[in-house]
Amino acid sequence: MSFPRVGVIGAGQLARMMAVPANDLGIHFSVFAAIPHDSAAQTSPYVLGDYTNVSEVLAFAANCDVITFEHELVPQSIIKELEKSGKKVYPRAESFIYSQDKLVMREKMAELNLPNPAWQRYDGGASKIAFPLVAKVPSGGYDGRGVYVIDSQSELDELHRTINRTLLLEAKLNFDYEISVMVARSPHEQAATWPATLTVQADGICTQTITPIPEISEELAISVQSAALKIAQAINLVGVMAVEIFIVGDNFVINELALRPHNSGHWTIEGSRTSQFEQHLRAILDLPLGSTEMVAPIAVMGNVLGGEKADMYRPYLHLMARTPALKFHQYGKEVKPGRKIGHVTMTGEDLLELRTEVSHAVDYMSGVIDE
Amino acid sequence: MSFPRVGVIGAGQLARMMAVPANDLGIHFSVFAAIPHDSAAQTSPYVLGDYTNVSEVLAFAANCDVITFEHELVPQSIIKELEKSGKKVYPRAESFIYSQDKLVMREKMAELNLPNPAWQRYDGGASKIAFPLVAKVPSGGYDGRGVYVIDSQSELDELHRTINRTLLLEAKLNFDYEISVMVARSPHEQAATWPATLTVQADGICTQTITPIPEISEELAISVQSAALKIAQAINLVGVMAVEIFIVGDNFVINELALRPHNSGHWTIEGSRTSQFEQHLRAILDLPLGSTEMVAPIAVMGNVLGGEKADMYRPYLHLMARTPALKFHQYGKEVKPGRKIGHVTMTGEDLLELRTEVSHAVDYMSGVIDE
Numbered sequence: 001m002s003f004p005r006v007g008v009i010g011a012g013q014l015a016r017m018m019a020v021p022a023n024d025l026g027i028h029f030s031v032f033a034a035i036p037h038d039s040a041a042q043t044s045p046y047v048l049g050d051y052t053n054v055s056e057v058l059a060f061a062a063n064c065d066v067i068t069f070e071h072e073l074v075p076q077s078i079i080k081e082l083e084k085s086g087k088k089v090y091p092r093a094e095s096f097i098y099s100q101d102k103l104v105m106r107e108k109m110a111e112l113n114l115p116n117p118a119w120q121r122y123d124g125g126a127s128k129i130a131f132p133l134v135a136k137v138p139s140g141g142y143d144g145r146g147v148y149v150i151d152s153q154s155e156l157d158e159l160h161r162t163i164n165r166t167l168l169l170e171a172k173l174n175f176d177y178e179i180s181v182m183v184a185r186s187p188h189e190q191a192a193t194w195p196a197t198l199t200v201q202a203d204g205i206c207t208q209t210i211t212p213i214p215e216i217s218e219e220l221a222i223s224v225q226s227a228a229l230k231i232a233q234a235i236n237l238v239g240v241m242a243v244e245i246f247i248v249g250d251n252f253v254i255n256e257l258a259l260r261p262h263n264s265g266h267w268t269i270e271g272s273r274t275s276q277f278e279q280h281l282r283a284i285l286d287l288p289l290g291s292t293e294m295v296a297p298i299a300v301m302g303n304v305l306g307g308e309k310a311d312m313y314r315p316y317l318h319l320m321a322r323t324p325a326l327k328f329h330q331y332g333k334e335v336k337p338g339r340k341i342g343h344v345t346m347t348g349e350d351l352l353e354l355r356t357e358v359s360h361a362v363d364y365m366s367g368v369i370d371e
Numbered sequence: 372m373s374f375p376r377v378g379v380i381g382a383g384q385l386a387r388m389m390a391v392p393a394n395d396l397g398i399h400f401s402v403f404a405a406i407p408h409d410s411a412a413q414t415s416p417y418v419l420g421d422y423t424n425v426s427e428v429l430a431f432a433a434n435c436d437v438i439t440f441e442h443e444l445v446p447q448s449i450i451k452e453l454e455k456s457g458k459k460v461y462p463r464a465e466s467f468i469y470s471q472d473k474l475v476m477r478e479k480m481a482e483l484n485l486p487n488p489a490w491q492r493y494d495g496g497a498s499k500i501a502f503p504l505v506a507k508v509p510s511g512g513y514d515g516r517g518v519y520v521i522d523s524q525s526e527l528d529e530l531h532r533t534i535n536r537t538l539l540l541e542a543k544l545n546f547d548y549e550i551s552v553m554v555a556r557s558p559h560e561q562a563a564t565w566p567a568t569l570t571v572q573a574d575g576i577c578t579q580t581i582t583p584i585p586e587i588s589e590e591l592a593i594s595v596q597s598a599a600l601k602i603a604q605a606i607n608l609v610g611v612m613a614v615e616i617f618i619v620g621d622n623f624v625i626n627e628l629a630l631r632p633h634n635s636g637h638w639t640i641e642g643s644r645t646s647q648f649e650q651h652l653r654a655i656l657d658l659p660l661g662s663t664e665m666v667a668p669i670a671v672m673g674n675v676l677g678g679e680k681a682d683m684y685r686p687y688l689h690l691m692a693r694t695p696a697l698k699f700h701q702y703g704k705e706v707k708p709g710r711k712i713g714h715v716t717m718t719g720e721d722l723l724e725l726r727t728e729v730s731h732a733v734d735y736m737s738g739v740i741d742e
Contacts, residue, residue: 003684003701020391023414026683026701026713043394043415273696288691295666295718312397313374320659325644330374330397342397347666 003027004285007064008040009051013331013340014070014261014277015040017269021278027285032060040070042332054081061087068239068284070260072100073140090187090238090284091259098235099259102168103138112234114227115253117246118171124160127153129169135159136168147204173253175246179213180264183228184279185237187286192279193225194272194292197264199244205338208358209301211267211294214351217250224252231257240265240280263303263340268292270327270345271299296347302358304342306335307366312342315365323357374398375656378435379411380422384702384711385441385632385648386411388640392649398656403431411441413703425452432458439610439655441631443471444511461558461609461655462630469606470630473539474509483605485598486624488617489542495531498524500540506530507539518575544624546617550584551635554599555650556608558657563650564596565643565663568635570615576709579729580672582638582665585722588621595623602628611636611651634674634711639663641698641716642670667718673729675713677706678737683713686736694728 003026008015011033019040022029032049033041040046049056051074058081061067066088069079079093098105109116120128127133135156137146149172150156160167178199185191196216200208213221228243231254242262244255265276274282274290282289309315312330319326323346330342344361346354363369374397379386382404390411393400403420404412411417420427422445429452432438437459440450450464469476480487491499498504506527508517520543521527531538549570556562567587571579584592599614602625613633615626636647645653645661653660680686683701690697694717701713715732717725734740 002682016394019414020394023387023391023703024698024700025687026699026703043390273698282691287687288695290691291695293696311373316396316658320653320661324659324662325664327395327644328397329395332394332397 004065005030005063006281006284007032007060007067008070009057009060009067009074010070011038011040011044011046012070013039013329013333016043016331017266017275017329018070018261018277018280019044021275021281025278025281027281030060030064032057037332039331039333051075051078054078057082058085061085066090066284068260068280069096072096072258072260076100088284091241092236092238095235095237096259099241099257101139102136102256103166105257106168106170108235109231109254112230114231115251116170117173117253120169122156122160122167122169124157127156127169129171131156132172134170134172136170137163137165138168173246173248175248175253177247178255179216179224179245179247179252180209180262181224181228181243181245182240182262182265182268182276183225183232183237183243184240184276184283184289184292185232186283186289187238189233190289191229191232191237192289192292193228194265194268194276195294196221196224196245197267199264205303205305205340206263207303207305207362208355209264209267209299210351210355211271211299216247220247220250220252227252227254239283240276263343266329266343267299267301267345267347269329271296271347297349298351298354299345299347300351300354300358301343301345302362303340304344304362304365306337306339306341307368309365309367310335312365315361318371319361319364323361326357326361375436376401376434377652377655378403378431378438379441380428380431380438380445381441382409382411382415382417383441384410384700384704384713387414387702388637388646388700389441389632389648389651390415392646392652396649396652398652401431401435403428408703410702410704422446423449425449428453429456432456437461437655439631439651440467443467443629443631447471459655462612463607463609466606466608467630470612470628472510473507473627474537476628477539477541479606480602480625483601485602486622487541488544488624491540493527493531493538493540495528498527498540500542502527503543505541505543507541508534508536509539544617544619546619546624548618549626550587550595550616550618550623551580551633552595552599552614552616553611553633553636553639553647554596554603554608554614555611555647555654555660555663556603557654557660558609560604561660562600562603562608563660563663564599565636565639565647566665567592567595567616568638570635576674576676576711577634578674578676578733579726580635580638580670581722581726582642582670582672587618591618591621591623598623598625610654611647634714637700637714638670638672638716638718640700642667642718668720669722669725670716670718671722671725671729672714672716673733674711675715675733675736677704677708677710677712678739680736680738681706683736686732689742690732690735694732697728697732
């Protein structure tokens with residue numbers, strides 16, 4: 001037994017942030033990247049290749065003890081080939097499917113008696129769901145891509161003709177807010193959740209998270225954590241998972257699953273004893289999980305979206321002077337409008353102050369405000 | 372203006388830990404290493420070379436915007452050549468000398484009316500300091516190397532013959548305990564200290580730190596922070612510095628200066644809003660300094676010293692299960708008896724619990740205890 005070698009398929013910011021606890025724990029860490037300029041390839045050893053090419057993935061995996069993923073696009077066939085080769089691969093193919101195929105996920109939630117919106121598998125014909133409804137391409141989409149709000153049967157017919165694939169139709173919920181519960185589980189079946197997080201959305205993209213959720217009832221907060229633990233066990237999760245949830249009054253409805261570290265868990269880097277990235281590593285290595293206790297009363301995270309400014313360094317002069325407690329995370333990505341290029345986090349006791357400073361910082365960095 | 376390139380002369384664990392905030396801030400970071408297996412070269416881009424070879428150092432520096440150091444052994448001549456080349460080099464040669472030459476440091480403390488022990492420059496002859504005394508080689512030693520407790524004139528004569536260099540003689544203080552104050556200062560002359568830290572010593576090596584110092588008077592705690600700020604200004608510091616101090620009753624005596632991130636500041640990674648490593652980067656880049664507020668009432672750090680066990684991974688199975696809040700930092704160094712190969716930190720409210728868990732962890736990792 002000695003320090004294991006972890007390989008991550010994908011080299012975006014999630015892999016980049018996973019490298020930090022890997023190095024702290026002494027774990028050998030490398031990423032499978034598309035290009036040398038990929039976010040995590042800038043800061044960790046990498047192998048270049050195509051994650052849809054089985055021989056390239058197997059060659060990368062040959063030098064690793066455990067393989068994991070940082071996005072949902074790795075084909076099931078590739079994951080199964082890795083498993084067949086005898087390699088430890090977490091999450092397992094049988095679990096990962098629930099973050100890859102929204103139809104399979106809906107069926108599982110129904111089987112578990114967890115709250116789904118009204119939904120149906122759609123291959124054409126008259127919708128059983130009332131309009132307006134949400135039509136989703138079951139796999140391949142994220143951050144609002146592949147998700148359509150449909151107002152009428154004719155619009156649905158049009159979409160189905162254009163997409164030419166089986167769709168998932170869901171009732172368009174008039175929800176109060178969206179939340180996320182991060183949960184981790186190990187092969188030894190140890191599991192842990194963090195407090196649920198409010199995910200403030202704009203145009204289908206999360207702009208800010210607040211943890212814990214202000215004014216949520218204790219009962220509801222416990223219910224969603226219990227649901228996350230139940231799902232983790234039912235799908236035989238190994239690693240971390242985000243359970244995205246709609247809150248409607250006193251009830252909750254499962255939205256989506258993401259079996260990887262997730263934007264809604266970035267607050268854990270500063271806000272919890274164990275970050276989602278460290279916990280993911282502990283889980284896939286079958287180490288005892290870390291404490292998910294918060295280290296501050298409140299943690300607020302804001303996503304920095306690319307705007308007019310190309311230079312993300314100069315804003316430090318103003319922002320660090322204004323808010324000495326603000327923590328910056330740059331992903332090393334070229335600035336493009338609307339692209340997630342980094343995030344900032346602040347922890348403390350005063351929700352209004354935290355939200356104000358985080359909002360100010362992301363607006364200043366993206367050029368929405370000048371001072 | 373865009374993300375700057377920082378180069379560190381030296382590739383030990385201090386550079387390794389500095390890479391984390393560098394990556395978070397988007398700063399391009401590389402290290403000048405002796406061998407590829409150096410601690411920081413394992414986790415960051417590196418250039419191999421000899422830090423006493425001016426042309427190799429200048430070639431490394433050519434691709435950096437700012438150069439800094441992680442050990443005191445870089446010769447003054449090299450630092451001055453870098454400065455002559457027009458490169459930004461922090462700390463400056465004029466400041467760095469105070470962590471390189473203990474005689475120059477003593478003279479400066481005297482000039483600043485800061486408390487020295489009785490001391491003298493010694494080139495042979497009768498000592499003016501009463502025995503037992505401490506004889507120090509003014510430059511080149513650390514962690515107790517180059518420091519000798521001398522009981523008599525004949526012993527001193529013998530040492531002087533053997534060493535054959537000017538020595539610094541200091542009164543051997545009957546101090547109560549040893550502390551350290553970390554301070555940071557930028558070219559804009561912004562300065563900040565963290566709360567002073569108790570450094571628990573064994574055989575001249577720090578084994579544990581406790582922050583803040585239990586039972587220190589508020590007056591004394593403020594006095595030592597003020598002294599650190601005064602020194603930082605007087606020596607024109609840029610970067611972070613550890614001021615090592617002896618406490619004797621209600622008074623303090625300056626022991627040594629280290630112009631770099633320091634073992635006594637490792638607790639800041641989990642225990643403060645801004646770690647010493649991030650603060651060092653902010654300072655040398657002339658960015659506004661971060662908040663030095665603690666994020667927990669108490670932070671305890673324990674150094675993991677190499678012992679009988681060669682495997683530092685297997686201990687995780689026991690330690691992570693026993694103490695889920697413990698944070699590990701491995702330096703990627705081969706285990707050798709007595710060598711600092713990592714550290715652990717725990718933050719919280721209960722000093723006894725924190726000390727117990729940290730001591731248990733380091734004793735378990737070094738093989739002193741089995742369970």
